[in-house]
Amino acid sequence: MEKSIIFFDIDGTLLNHDKKLPASTKQAIFKLQELGHEVAIATGRAPFMYEDLRKELGIRSFISYNGQYVVLNDEVIYTNPLNADALKKLTATAVENEHPVVYMDHKDMKANVRQHAYIEESIGTLKIGMEPTHDPDYHVDRPLYQSLLFCERGEEEQYRETFKDFDFIRWHSYSVDILPRGGSKAQGIARMVEQLGYPPARQYAFGDGLNDIEMLTAVENSFAMGNALDEVKKSAKFVTKSVEEDGILHGLKMAGLIE
Numbered sequence: 001m002e003k004s005i006i007f008f009d010i011d012g013t014l015l016n017h018d019k020k021l022p023a024s025t026k027q028a029i030f031k032l033q034e035l036g037h038e039v040a041i042a043t044g045r046a047p048f049m050y051e052d053l054r055k056e057l058g059i060r061s062f063i064s065y066n067g068q069y070v071v072l073n074d075e076v077i078y079t080n081p082l083n084a085d086a087l088k089k090l091t092a093t094a095v096e097n098e099h100p101v102v103y104m105d106h107k108d109m110k111a112n113v114r115q116h117a118y119i120e121e122s123i124g125t126l127k128i129g130m131e132p133t134h135d136p137d138y139h140v141d142r143p144l145y146q147s148l149l150f151c152e153r154g155e156e157e158q159y160r161e162t163f164k165d166f167d168f169i170r171w172h173s174y175s176v177d178i179l180p181r182g183g184s185k186a187q188g189i190a191r192m193v194e195q196l197g198y199p200p201a202r203q204y205a206f207g208d209g210l211n212d213i214e215m216l217t218a219v220e221n222s223f224a225m226g227n228a229l230d231e232v233k234k235s236a237k238f239v240t241k242s243v244e245e246d247g248i249l250h251g252l253k254m255a256g257l258i259e
Contacts, residue, residue: 004257005038005198007063007189007215008248009207010050011126013225014041016243019127021053024246029057031258040192042185044169044177044211046104046146047071049128066169066179066211067188068145069106076106078191080180081143086165090178091139093159094149102148103138109148110138118150122175147178169211177211184214204255206240206248208232223251 008014008029015021032039041062043050047069054062061072070078087103091112094101100113102123111119111132123131139147149156149168156168156176167184169177185207193203205212205219208228216222216236224233226242233239240251252258 001035002202003036003038003198004202004204005040005193005196006032006204006252006257007040007042007185007206007219009185009209009212009215010041010043010045010053012208012227012243013206013212014053014243014248021056022243022246022248025243025248026057028249028252028258029059032252033058035258037257038196038198042067042189042205042207042212042215044146044171044209045126046109047106048108049126061192063185063188063192064106065104065145066177067183067185068180070188070191072192072195077195078188079143079145080183080187081145082147082178082180083165084139084144086163087139087144087147087178090147090149090159090163090166093162097151097155097158099155100150102132102150103135103144104146104148105142105144108138110135112136112138116150118174122148122150122172125172149176149178150174151176171209171211185212186214186218189215189219204257206251207236208243221255223255225251 044066047064068080100116102111109132114134167179200220204221206223208225213235222236223238223240224236225247241247
């Protein structure tokens with residue numbers, strides 16, 4: 001069998017609603033690796049938010065921050081930081097609107113407010129056992145690969161219209177990812193496969209969220225989870241079962257990658 005590379009989103013794809021890794025998924029990942037396939041993660045999460053998962057699955061290549069921080073075999077091969085000046089201006093607007101901001105690099109995350117219910121509720125759903133600490137100047141003089149804006153649905157539109165250096169992707173009813181304009185998991189994947197040399201026919205991707213749409217559109221063999229939004233399913237070539245119904249195992253069998 002020809003060797004392939006398979007990219008997996010985390011939340012709602014590898015992990016279920018309770019942020020648990022189904023046994024069938026773990027066994028399927030190990031089987032892929034046993035067969036010699038390359039397994040990588042492509043997520044909106046920061047690297048420090050899923051270090052334990054990488055260790056559990058033996059994964060050394062990953063795309064974090066929706067494509068802005070790419071690591072191949074434990075080595076950083078690509079970074080795409082946010083525009084620092086534009087982020088300062090966005091912060092000023094957010095402060096006026098009483099919308100908190102969290103700043104994120106590859107090591108940590110810091111909030112420009114000491115405490116806020118929106119931060120606690122949205123970050124809490126990730127069940128990572130940590131929250132951002134307070135440092136309103138964390139965005140000064142350091143590369144940041146993603147920020148989080150905390151506001152209610154629809155309120156991000158004023159930022160989208162004003163700050164053209166950024167893309168805004170909602171991932172929670174109270175939180176929006178702030179990304180470099182045009183940055184996506186698809187861009188990160190392109191950087192990785194450029195080095196590894198896998199042709200399009202040997203590239204696979206699994207995802208379920210709005211931040212997976214570019215990835216599922218760009219990767220030739222793309223699978224949306226059964227629990228994905230309809231918009232996400234339309235962007236994928238195939239739809240597998242939900243994460244709760246052994247969707248990863250089912251999809252890999254559909255692809256013929258494992259028996």
